[in-house]
Amino acid sequence: MFLFGRDDLVARSERAFAREREVRFQDVDAAGIVFYVRFFDYFHDVWADFLRASGEPLDRALRDGRWGAPLRHAEADYFKPLRFGDPIEVSIVRAHVEPTEVTVGYRIGRPDGETVAVGQTVHTFIDPGRFRRSEMPGTLREAFGRIG
Amino acid sequence: MFLFGRDDLVARSERAFAREREVRFQDVDAAGIVFYVRFFDYFHDVWADFLRASGEPLDRALRDGRWGAPLRHAEADYFKPLRFGDPIEVSIVRAHVEPTEVTVGYRIGRPDGETVAVGQTVHTFIDPGRFRRSEMPGTLREAFGRIG
Amino acid sequence: MFLFGRDDLVARSERAFAREREVRFQDVDAAGIVFYVRFFDYFHDVWADFLRASGEPLDRALRDGRWGAPLRHAEADYFKPLRFGDPIEVSIVRAHVEPTEVTVGYRIGRPDGETVAVGQTVHTFIDPGRFRRSEMPGTLREAFGRIG
């Protein structure tokens, strides 16, 4: 299982795929900052946006039974707290492709460029009917390759 | 569609089906009280517990394709705010049965008996394969009948 | 407590405040359709967008301790199931203003105009420090008045 170094994710890639969003009212926990688990929701949302933008939307893949991409590993490093209403940019900054697996690196930053958190997820591609490993679709291999 | 009166739900039934729980860290929102939407999660959890206790667990029904019970209506009235760590009791206090539909009344209270919120959900029973109305299983009709 | 008629919410207002979004992967439940509770999250998100667009963002109001707007009541009627990837429009279609309270009516529809669900929430305005009723800010009274 390939993993990126943490510093590698902080240094923002020029080829990043970025989405802007705002911290929602219900993302905050009883300590007044964004619940750490919500960062993974943010990662997943940009992952789904990337798949769609790459011409391989996950909803179509599941409906057609062509491929699924369950998680093998997920991690996040938290540098700064986020609060309700904070504007953030969630980006895919790195991707490492293997025949049946992809490691995706994420970064969450503020408009002024400060890094709030980084993370990575390792997805295994499967044939959803049999829940067995299968090759990643070529379109995605190319799309992740362009992120690098 | 049958609905209970709000006062009817506040007055606690002797035949209520009750579960104790505590407000979780992540149930609270940026205003420091439980996010109003979480109350519906609490209602759904006690509904699922009731189905299991009645011998008709929802997971088995879905796996076997025997029945589903999507919502037609849901509502809640909020009387008092809840905070992280508050112990609560979530109860099914009323049920009104029709051949293909059930209206379920809920109450959330504190240990001292104070009512925090009430609510109700109207579920339509369906054949999950065709997504068409079907009769409620007899076991459930009896179980809801005992709540009354 | 003022409530709208259900048919009133289905008939789309010309003055609606609308936001487009898509059903997320994690909004779906074990029955394969959007979990009924998520519809209330959709309502809350468009409510927060409306407050911001009206010049009274909720995050600023809470940070400054000027006002809060906890729920007294929430309800939804479900007409059609939603699935992962479905594009939807979530709108505020009605608003009824009283000095310390507002009833907000919502509609969720598909791009072809089909109504998927409607709902309404009743918010009480409070002084967040004392958790006591207070007057709604004038900006919001006007903004809700324009929806009507």
Next chain:
Amino acid sequence: MFLFGRDDLVARSERAFAREREVRFQDVDAAGIVFYVRFFDYFHDVWADFLRASGEPLDRALRDGRWGAPLRHAEADYFKPLRFGDPIEVSIVRAHVEPTEVTVGYRIGRPDGETVAVGQTVHTFIDPGRFRRSEMPGTLREAFGRIG
């Protein structure tokens, strides 16, 4: 930052702190298995239970402004999918204590002993008023020390 080896977490500790639960209807995603992000909710719930059982409930600590424990790092490794209704045991199996920080290791298993997932979180103890590092309460240092 101290982290456990993955194999270390799979091998169940004799001193584990364990809680049984079931996969909820709303924990499942559009692929029909538990959404990977929910595993972190499961970790957080057993962490909160452990704090309470150790005499240092998080709700009291936050209310009294004595300590908070935001995350610096979180990770999970997924071995098997979980489905709606699956009974699971979520355990704290390891803990590594430093003066202002604790690394907590988790394991999720089935009743037959099969490991479904493992994970770890690194919490920094802070003075919640100033959001600055502070020493972990002695009670917790001892409680985590007993897990080892």
